[in-house]
Amino acid sequence: xxERLTRFFGSRWGIILTGGVIGLLAALLQRFGNxxxxxxxxxxxxxxxxxxxxxxxxxxxxxxxxxxxxxxLGSMIAALIFKEFKSRLxxxxxxxxxxxxxxxIGGLVFLGCPWRAILRLAGGDLNAILGLLGLILGxxxxxxxxxxxxxxxxSRPAPAIAGWIMPxxxxxxxxxxxxxxxFSESGPIFFSESGPGSMAAPIVISLAAGLVIGFxxxxxxxxxxxxIRDVILMxxxxxxxxxxxxxxxxxxxxxxxGQVNVGFTSQPVAHSNHLWNFMGMVLxxxxxxxxxxxxxxxxxxxxxxxxxxxxxxxxxxxxxxxxHNFGLAGRPDTVVDGVLSVGxxxxxxxxxxxxxxxxxxxxxxxxxxxx
Amino acid sequence: xxxxxxxxxxxxxxLIRTRNALQSLPAGDTLEIVVxxxxxxxxxxxxxxxxxxxxxxxxxxxxxxxxxxx
Numbered sequence: 436x437x438e439r440l441t442r443f444f445g446s447r448w449g450i451i452l453t454g455g456v457i458g459l460l461a462a463l464l465q466r467f468g469n470x471x472x473x474x475x476x477x478x479x480x481x482x483x484x485x486x487x488x489x490x491x492x493x494x495x496x497x498x499x500x501x502x503x504x505x506x507x508l509g510s511m512i513a514a515l516i517f518k519e520f521k522s523r524l525x526x527x528x529x530x531x532x533x534x535x536x537x538x539x540i541g542g543l544v545f546l547g548c549p550w551r552a553i554l555r556l557a558g559g560d561l562n563a564i565l566g567l568l569g570l571i572l573g574x575x576x577x578x579x580x581x582x583x584x585x586x587x588x589x590s591r592p593a594p595a596i597a598g599w600i601m602p603x604x605x606x607x608x609x610x611x612x613x614x615x616x617x618f619s620e621s622g623p624i625f626f627s628e629s630g631p632g633s634m635a636a637p638i639v640i641s642l643a644a645g646l647v648i649g650f651x652x653x654x655x656x657x658x659x660x661x662x663i664r665d666v667i668l669m670x671x672x673x674x675x676x677x678x679x680x681x682x683x684x685x686x687x688x689x690x691x692x693g694q695v696n697v698g699f700t701s702q703p704v705a706h707s708n709h710l711w712n713f714m715g716m717v718l719x720x721x722x723x724x725x726x727x728x729x730x731x732x733x734x735x736x737x738x739x740x741x742x743x744x745x746x747x748x749x750x751x752x753x754x755x756x757x758x759h760n761f762g763l764a765g766r767p768d769t770v771v772d773g774v775l776s777v778g779x780x781x782x783x784x785x786x787x788x789x790x791x792x793x794x795x796x797x798x799x800x801x802x803x804x805x806x
Numbered sequence: 807x808x809x810x811x812x813x814x815x816x817x818x819x820x821l822i823r824t825r826n827a828l829q830s831l832p833a834g835d836t837l838e839i840v841v842x843x844x845x846x847x848x849x850x851x852x853x854x855x856x857x858x859x860x861x862x863x864x865x866x867x868x869x870x871x872x873x874x875x876x
Contacts, residue, residue, distance in 0.1 A: 589814025727816045
């Protein structure tokens with residue numbers, strides 16, 4: 436039975452089903468209260484968690500997102516059932532941590548991760564096109580380095596406890612979400628009272644959706660970055676057929692739910708600064724490619740016991756704190772007195788993206804197998 | 807026989823190493839790749855089957871040995 440299921444999930448229909456389910460659930464989550472033009476955004480949601488914990492103090496984006504928790508736990512459940520949970524780590528962790536920081540910095544300049552880019556496109560937000568173009572360029576860079584011998588080295592089997600840390604962290608976050616303690620007078624756990632952080636589907640719905648996605652994504656190794664990478668690297672369309680399903684189903688659902696708004700300017704939680712939408716995702720794409728997975732995939736891997744993926748996730752969360760504390764994150768378009776003010780990122784954000792890309796290029800050229 | 811140890815590498819490195827090994831594989835010879843995750847096993851298997859190879863999988867204690875020949 437498990438053998439037949441494994442074969443189905445490994446098939447093209449398995450990944451198309453997974454992508455379709457993700458598209459469906461993302462549109463529904465938005466309908467049930469998640470931020471508009473978003474539904475699911477792994478980077479934004481990890482940023483919201485960072486905010487809830489006080490790692491940054493941007494009051495409009497502070498909330499422990501159950502989807503992130505459930506992605507890890509859903510993957511963990513799948514891995515345990517199918518006996519694939521394997522505690523392992525050791526592949527240049529400090530580099531992966533830093534790549535996580537950079538991926539988040541890049542993503543937050545665009546105001547999204549590859550998941551959100553696809554979902555924004557499915558909602559008519561044409562800025563996502565710039566983001567996706569940047570993503571493709573960044574991933575192409577990663578492919579170039581991979582083809583020329585780039586590697587962060589092998590991971591090794593690790594003590595069981597190492598693989599359990601991330602699932603346990605996620606359970607702890609869930610408890611913090613549910614019991615909402617306040618640890619000091621003006622301290623965490625924070626819950627946004629306005630802005631995107633205050634927009635959330637009911638916890639139970641978010642958890643259920645996340646668990647289903649985590650389970651399916653673990654079985655099918657669903658990865659948005661990998662889908663583009665595999666097409667460029669070896670013209671393999673397996674993963675991208677799943678991503679295409681996600682886009683199509685999300686678009687159809689958005690049409691049905693009246694969640695489509697076509698255009699560039701004044702899209703919710705987005706800006707129309709074309710250059711920096713593009714550049715932010717160049718950095719994000721490069722960082723995800725060099726780290727071997729999109730932010731969703733890193734969560735699913737960390738649910739399977741992969742400590743290297745876990746450290747990348749922690750890097751993303753810390754990166755969100757850095758991003759907001761240092762004013763690197765993107766600012767949405769605003770309309771003041773009827774006049775559009777295109778958002779974008781500060782000079783610090785721009786510098787961070789450029790420096791991040793430079794770092795990734797140096798890493799890509801220099802990280803080789805240590806014999 | 808050309809042997810590739812791809813244990814501990816996450817995608818797409820096992821696939822890249824397999825592809826590189828294929829370039830130096832004499833005709834009729836067997837390619838042996840060892841991986842340590844189901845993901846890598848399935849990626850490599852699909853890739854090799856797509857290239858027209860006959861693929862056998864041997865389950866080792868913690869790993870998988872993939873044997874491919876035409």
